[in-house]
Amino acid sequence: xxxxxxxxxxxxxxxxxxxxxxLSAKTAIPKATLDCYLGRRASMPPADAAVKIASxxxxxxxxxxxxKRGKQGGMTKYFKLRDILDxxxxxxxxxxTPIKAMIKTAAKQEREKKTGPS
Numbered sequence: 001x002x003x004x005x006x007x008x009x010x011x012x013x014x015x016x017x018x019x020x021x022x023l024s025a026k027t028a029i030p031k032a033t034l035d036c037y038l039g040r041r042a043s044m045p046p047a048d049a050a051v052k053i054a055s056x057x058x059x060x061x062x063x064x065x066x067x068k069r070g071k072q073g074g075m076t077k078y079f080k081l082r083d084i085l086d087x088x089x090x091x092x093x094x095x096x097t098p099i100k101a102m103i104k105t106a107a108k109q110e111r112e113k114k115t116g117p118s
Contacts, residue, residue, distance in 0.1 A: 004066065004067060005044055005045075006038055006039075008063065008066075008067050009038060009053065009064055015082070016057065018057075020038065023053065023056060026056035027055075027056045029052060033045075037053075047061075050064060050065070
């Protein structure tokens with residue numbers, strides 16, 4: 001399970017474009033200790049350190065340990081699209097309208113490939 005923590009922590013750091021040094025500053029956990037959680041041996045942090053890390057990254061400890069988004073339920077499958085979803089709210093409505101139409105059309109075509117025309 002510690003390898004899951006290691007990978008989830010690495011993925012989150014990459015997603016947030018944070019360095020281990022920056023996470024260390026945010027959590028007051030020594031960089032060398034964080035390196036141990038990310039290294040080849042990938043030791044699992046104690047609960048208090050996991051809570052500090054999760055809090056600094058604005059994710060849950062459950063996510064860091066299991067990769068599951070917890071209370072967000074079915075949102076786990078959308079996790080790969082998070083960077084796109086994060087950008088959508090800043091776009092003005094006139095720009096969103098054709099994007100929505102394009103996505104709807106493409107999704108309909110993909111569904112029809114699987115189930116046949118509706």
